[in-house]
Amino acid sequence: MKIAVAGTGYVGLVTGVCLAEHGHSVICVDIDEKKVSLMEAGISPIYEPGLEELMGKNMDKLSFTTKYIEAYKDADVIFIGVGTPEKQDGSANLSYVYGVAEQIARSIEKDCVVVVKSTVPIGTNDKIEDMIKYNLVHDVNVYVASNPEFLAQGTAVRDTLFPSRIVIGVEDPYAGVVLKEVYKEFDAPLMVTNRKSAEMIKYASNDFLALKISFINEIANLCEIIGADIEDVALGMGFDKRIGDRFLNAGIGYGGSCFPKDTKALHWLASFHDNELKTVKAAIDVNENQKLKLIKKSRNYFDSFNGLNVAVLGLTFKPGTDDLREAPSLVNIPIMLEDGANVKAWDPVGVENFKKKYPGEITYCNTIEDTIKDADVCFIFTEWDEVKDFDLSKYSELMKNPIILDGRNCYDLASVKKENMIYDSIGRETVNSLEVSMV
Known part of the structure; x- marks a missing residue:
């Protein structure tokens, strides 16, 4: 044809x-x-x-x-x-x-x-x-x-x-x-x-997945407060076939070209017809707040980024793409720069696109090692395999202050506890092997 x-x-x-x-x-x-x-x-x-x-x-x-x-x-x-x-x-x-x-x-x-x-x-x-x-x-x-x-x-x-x-x-x-x-x-x-049903199937599918992500992120935030572990919670939930185990990975929110756009578009369409999709609106609000989760965590360790060397691992909204649309990095890095941080960033495929937005304000590195060298804090925004497979001992070996704020829960806590570092992730206990008190 x-x-x-x-x-x-x-x-x-x-x-x-x-x-x-x-x-x-x-x-x-x-x-x-x-x-x-x-x-x-x-x-x-x-x-x-x-x-x-x-x-x-x-x-x-x-x-x-x-x-x-x-x-x-x-x-x-x-x-x-x-x-x-x-x-x-x-x-x-x-x-x-x-x-x-x-x-x-x-x-x-x-x-x-x-x-x-x-x-x-x-x-x-x-x-x-x-x-x-x-x-x-x-x-x-x-x-x-x-x-x-x-x-x-x-x-x-x-x-x-x-x-x-x-x-x-x-x-x-x-x-x-x-x-x-x-x-x-x-x-x-x-x-x-019919055509309208087909159009709605697309929006309803994407918005439901966005709801699922925002739901598990809210549960993760509560887990941190009460001392539960979100990974165990998600595992236990996922055994239920009515729920399933996909899209239950807690983190710093969804991004990309679909979920943010499609949730807002369906919410707008409902409002245009004097209707309110309260669950979709909540998913949008939760996601916007979740993107700033690591910045809020960083205030436990630093009053300001002024003069700090900040390492950023991952610029794209997810691994496997060079797409930056609605990526958490685009929300967080401007805050760091405005606050006086010296930012070094690494991403295996997203650097060239990020350079178009920030050509001179950031030092772009070819390796994770170069990125974290002499850093006061490291932010993980994208769960690339290179990050997940990275030798944990190198954080304490290369960083000035091995404080890792992980927005994608890349590392097993048992492995982290063997290393000399502060490791603060999403919905799980904070590992503080440095015995540094939180401000």
Whole structure:
């Protein structure tokens, strides 16, 4: 089947490459000529494990262009996978989606199915269909379908090739038949529903996971007060199949391009209709406060960061990606800098993106050892394997004051207790082998 994909970000490019892997002829469209040139050379413009290798394998079925008219005019199916960033009021910015819809209307010369892969508010597919039909240049039939993505950055290729489910939202049965053909080689449960239900499935799924994360973080905060251990609590909860053990890792909050944006967008949509999703609002509030958890902990050891050497391990919002969107580092590091800290930072893939925001104020290091050398305190914001596998003895060996504030619970407490350090994590007892009193 001849497929066009609008957008070459995490959703669009991964979708296009994985559809090519399953035998379709795919052309990916982007307005950025530099990105297109990179992709034509087999280079992925985004960091996503396994993506570039899969691109290289399927270059005979993949092409890339900025010429949307040629890409769309004779496509059987057109996927819209452009961004829907958050606006100031929390609602979704749909300008890119609507822009593509208008391009499609002016370009298509045959009947086709337009598939909205981008995460859009409930009812957007209806508006896109109306927009396309209103702006059609040629006498053709257009069928708009909702087909939300359920991928996670860092595992996007696997999540797309082997999805937990495929959700198709249609108003005309023909679109459902076409999409079943598109996905016939995918081994996953497939359900067909109406468009608004499909749109809601995406938001409800992401918001539920965000709720779960905020819930376990609140329980973790209480565990610290009463002397319980959040890891044991989460383990005991996870044995219950009704709860499950995923998304029960306590930390300093969720980030990225999905959970923050989607919780705010659904909350905004409910408010727009004079409704309040109290649980979603609570998840948003808890997450914003949780991002500052380590800064608050640091006040137990220092009145101020002024003149202190501060080491930061991890800049991205999660391991396996170079994405900084809604990352705790972006909230915490400015506070440190404003307070007079000398900040050294390490991240295996996120440094170049962070440099765009802070090109000169921070010392960027190539190794964890260089980052923590002579540091007064170390903050862990991202649970990279390199951090989790790091030799604990090096903290006391290299740091001026081995005080580690771990926002991702990277280390086993029994191992930490063998070392000479202060180790303060989330929802667990504080290890103070230095016998330094807290202020």
